[in-house]
Amino acid sequence: MMGGTVEIDETKLKALMVASLDGHSRAYQALLRLCAERLRTYYRRRMTGREADVEDLVQETLIAIHRKRASYDPTLPFTPWLHGIARYRLIDHLRREYRRVTLPLDDVLEPVDSIAVDAILAEIDVSSLLTRLSPKQADAIRLTRIEGHSVREAAAMSGQSEPSIKVNVHRGIGRLVAVVRGKAR
């Protein structure tokens, strides 16, 4: 334990997990730290260059480990259990992302009618939500939907072309809906 890489093997992880299930909170904290490291490596290897997603997944998985800790059978090795949970969270994450990304533009246009959008916009703190979008999307939505300018005016004011105003409004709103739904859940 003198700095450098301490080899944390299956035996130690398992011992920590067994102690954690017995209510040993320091062992549990140490275990979660070690799991976080392992998970970071695991997700980084699978989601190269998406550091924010990686950290989200690490946290989601730590929560899953916590909620599902009763599902660990102390007679079995710990690492396959951890990997089972990590893999399930990864698949779930990718599935949700896939659904968001492959939603065709037409699908976003149809159900998000302006009344629903206005109601959503009214209910929430708009400015904080707009920070979740790219600057161009945020500008497009602010100019057309909140300040009420026409697409042509908005294009002139923002320096974007008219088609890109339209696209940015629709993409931005699709994203906002996803954000709001995510919160509701």
Next chain:
Amino acid sequence: MRTDQLIAELATEGAPIASPRLRVAGAIFVGWLIALAGLFVFLGPPLQEVQHTGVASFAVKLGYTFALASLSVMAAIAAGRPGSRLAGPIGLIALPIIMLSFVALLELASADAAARSGMLFGTTYLDCLKSVVLASLPVFAGLVWAYRILAPTRLPVAGFLIGLSAGSAGAVAFALYCHEATASFLVAAYTPAMLIPAFFGAIVARPLLKW
């Protein structure tokens, strides 16, 4: 929230928790009692038929259904534990079915050709299907509740095994009422009756069991 902060918070909550086996067993037992109460309301007191069929036939029916129930519950629990092997526990479930099918084949082979269909389908085939499926419902609900502390990674498999556990527990309850006395009937009626909740479980697994 930063990951370190999250870990510190989770660690303060880390109280020891109940064993999944106990929770599952308790849920099945409560569900089974409800199923039994339901059967009592519709069919009256159990074990009325013992005087006609004898104790042995009841013992076989209870033994078959109880064996299937225990084996499928064990497999269902394994399916809720990431990293555990399922082939073994699932393979074991087939054992009583194969054994009883063998007995049924012998029984049918030694019987009169005209009597065979009566031995297979009895006089209460549909009643058996309906009662077993209905009796499995409270057990199914209890199992889904108990399962929430587990972490199934293959949802349809877990759903199938939960359904099979519920179906066979329902069959244990119905066996107390059934007056059919052949092994052939047990294979031909009870087995599909238990598989109906199992396939139902596999179908509804994703929305019901995802975490």
